[in-house]
Amino acid sequence: MAAAAGRHEPSGGPGGPRPATPTLPTKGTATDSSAPGPSLTVAAVARRLGVAPATLRTWDRRYGLGPSQHLAGSHRRYSSSDVSRLLVMRRLTLEGVAPSDAARTALESQPTGVDGAPGASGEPRAAAVVDAFADAGPMAPDPPGLVAAAVHFDNAAVRWMLARVHPGDVVAWWTQLVQPALDALEDEVAVAGPGESAGPALTSAAYAELRSRAAVTASRTPLGADAAGPTILAVGCVPGAELLVHVLATALQEHGVRARVLSVGRPEAVTEAIAQVRPEAVLLHIHADEDGTTAGPSVEAVSAAVEAGAGLATRTGSRSEMPVFVHLEGAGRIALPAGADVHRVRTLTGALHEILAVVR
Known part of the structure; x- marks a missing residue:
């Protein structure tokens, strides 16, 4: 599936055909450098987006989607505007859009600024992630795909699938996607590192999706909740x-x-x-x-x-x-x-x- 395929390297990775390089704006503009919000390292952004750091470096080298902030005595860091563009890039590649086209769209998009800036913990605000996925179409239940994304801690792919499967029928969402995936994770023998546990991570993402769905249904009521x-x-x-x-x-x-x-x-x-x-x-x-x-x-x-x-x-x-x-x-x-x-x-x-x- 597209989510699994786009987990680490975009198409045209090392050893594969390179896509035609689009005409891109110059990275590291003054506006990006002065964007509000804390700056993030490559590792932090990769962890939040659910991609490998090597993928972010590839996107920087090929498409200009790199960090724009420069701090004395340290590597470049990602500003809130940089993270906003990467969210768009990540969403489009999960949809199966060619990386070069996704990069062009991301660079032409308007950054979310303060609203989409990372919070104090360094995590992009939930609104930015939800907005990045808002215009996607429904997809069929794919428990093995959800399990694969969960065991690789591909957070963006997990949230993507949870949001797109049975968006108006949470019982079918549970019985056809989430419960089978959780059952499969219970049966799987997985050796992980400290702090890595796919089952609880998927459960946490499912809770987040339920909060989102409950908020949507409440918003349709004149007086809300x-x-x-x-x-x-x-x-x-x-x-x-x-x-x-x-x-x-x-x-x-x-x-x-x-x-x-x-x-x-x-x-x-x-x-x-x-x-x-x-x-x-x-x-x-x-x-x-x-x-x-x-x-x-x-x-x-x-x-x-x-x-x-x-x-x-x-x-x-x-x-x-x-x-x-x-x-x-x-x-x-x-x-x-x-x-x-x-x-x-x-x-x-x-x-x-x-x-x-x-x-x-």
Whole structure:
């Protein structure tokens, strides 16, 4: 795929045919040198863009996309305007555009200046990365490609794929792309360096994509995230599976239902969260093995949700109890509280449809 192919060297690398060199502006202009924001080394920019330092040096040598700031006693460094152009270059090469054409477009683009400047940590602001990917078209799910990008810590390619696959259907995004990729990473024997772990890195990128999607859906509501309407509380009761709960919450917001997430499903935390959020319904994600063993105090959390819902109904004068949905994964069965408005669902799609039927 294009993302994998463009990971290290652009086309026309050492030993290959060299593209025709375009007529390019002179690098290192005075404007770039005085651009606001901290300057970055080659290694720092390469790490943030998910490319090899050799690739940046090649782009500098061939196309003039090099660092423009000069500091006494040190190598040249990249300004915020330099990084902005490199983001455009990176996006276009991921799309499959020839490096020479991508470089021409990057050099002709308007730098983002302060808005796209790196933050205090040296990382380009999220807005700059999102803007660089904003005009890309959808792509088919490619779990092996996502795994390949993750194990090479190709951050730009990972974010690219996460943003482009099923942009309006986060459940399909999860089931067809992210979950298979995470499962494959769990099964892979990978020896990495200190601070390198592909699974958590991919999970972090997935959380970032969910935040982006939730922000987009909130922006389509007249009052944004503060708009009135029913709220669903999604509770994670399985350690290490919190991401799945965030996926369902994002899916609810895609359908116009506000959602809040409680990642720690301790009974006392569930009770407190229900009192704070006053939700229309609660969803708890639980895993049960064949022998009925659950991860964490799952059954106790369900009981706490039922009791808190009954108390909420009494305080508000509601005639009906708050529905509690239990998303149960695994082959086991658990005994749920009897006589309460408790619904057992086995799939994400089933949970989504049943909750929507209650709140609409």
